[in-house]
Amino acid sequence: MKKRILCAVLSLALFLCLLPGTVIKAAPTEEIKKKIEEPENLYAQSAVLIDADSGRILFAKNGQEERPMASTTKIMTCILALELGNMEEKAVASAQAAAQPEVKLGVKEGQEFYLKDLLYSLMLESHNDTAVVIAEHISGSTEKFAEKMNEKAEKLGCNHTYFITPNGLDAQDEIGIHHTTAEDLAVIMKYCIMDSPKAEEFLAITQTKEYQFSDCSGNGNYHCSNHNAFLNMMDGAISGKTGFTADAGYCYVGALSDGERTFIVALLACGWPNNKGYKWSDTRKLMTYGLENYQYRDVWKEIEESKVVVENGVTEDSFPGEKLEIETRVKGKSCMLLLREDEQVEVTCEMPDKLKAPVQKGNVVGKVIYTLGNEKVAEYEIVTDETIAERSFSWSCSFIFQNYFLNEDRKIKINQ
Known part of the structure; x- marks a missing residue:
């Protein structure tokens, strides 16, 4: 029971992390809170x-x-x-x-x-x-x-x-x-x-x-x-x-x-x-x-690889009605930005809850956006890490023929 609760909590945390508009940002330390004075008394208009x-x-x-x-x-x-x-x-x-x-x-x-x-x-x-x-x-x-x-x-x-x-x-x-x-x-x-x-x-x-x-x-x-x-x-x-x-x-x-x-x-x-x-x-x-x-800082935020449900999708080993999920990843490993000590970057993940088949490996399905104030300063694509085909009428017919009439083991599993 405890393991189930822990898994549920972790899943919920990851789900919330990847919701559209979710913001990830680190709390500023006392060192960073010091005020930076901008240039004053310039002659130029x-x-x-x-x-x-x-x-x-x-x-x-x-x-x-x-x-x-x-x-x-x-x-x-x-x-x-x-x-x-x-x-x-x-x-x-x-x-x-x-x-x-x-x-x-x-x-x-x-x-x-x-x-x-x-x-x-x-x-x-x-x-x-x-x-x-x-x-x-x-x-x-x-x-x-x-x-x-x-x-x-x-x-x-x-x-x-x-x-x-x-x-x-x-x-x-x-x-x-x-x-x-x-x-x-x-x-x-x-x-x-x-x-x-x-x-x-x-x-x-x-x-x-x-x-x-x-x-x-x-x-x-x-x-x-x-x-x-x-x-x-x-x-x-x-x-x-x-x-x-x-x-x-x-x-x-x-x-x-x-x-x-x-x-x-x-x-x-x-x-x-x-x-x-x-x-x-x-x-x-x-x-x-x-x-x-201003110094360059790597403000990259690791976003855990996640799975997205693919509607009407099939694989070689899937069954009709089976819930299919696809792996995703962020294209990038670092985000170097020229920043002041007191500047704080916010990271937003935007990704849909579901995808519709077919889905090809490398398809762009979301993005991770880095913002400073109201300004976007960097953006990285979230892509699929595998391919899932679409369940079609011909696939369904082939599935029934191959797995119901020819494959006794899978026939038994289906009947069960």
């Missing part, structure tokens, strides 16, 4: 810090406010040129490109440059005329290139971003102004350094300290110095782009890698002249906050 691996926002101040972003725009121009262009192609400067305002390379109408050289001019010195040459070479016009910029932003989920120019100069059309948000800008940088097939080339360009080139005819001697001072400010700095216009103020987006951790900071409206250094102060403060407070 909009700022975010994200985990470059998952894209999760670790800190935000007005992260979804739409603002002009100045030359941080050029990270999108650069990545599109890398993905759509050939670095050895020759790009011809137009009259429109030659007429761009400072900061500029000083191209002349009809002058030819290799696309590769123009990308260093774009990202190191932030030349506005170079951006136009690149855009016109890739798409035929700055308007067509802006369409590609907006298409890419939409694919990345940047729904609060609108590009008009390839260089980030303040602009407005019938739809609105040239703008983004700090969150969207960080997402675009994540794509440039982590997800794009040209991420390695993007990083190589943005990490270059000095670069020299001539035009395709060998005329001129152009020298570019990287204006991203953050590369020399903190160990692990790997990329970044500055920006400034009268409407946007000082802007910045940058990335830092420390072992397995990579952080991205995006700042908009971070002061106006004479406060050029505010962006560096804010970037250091946010990166330091990330480095000091």
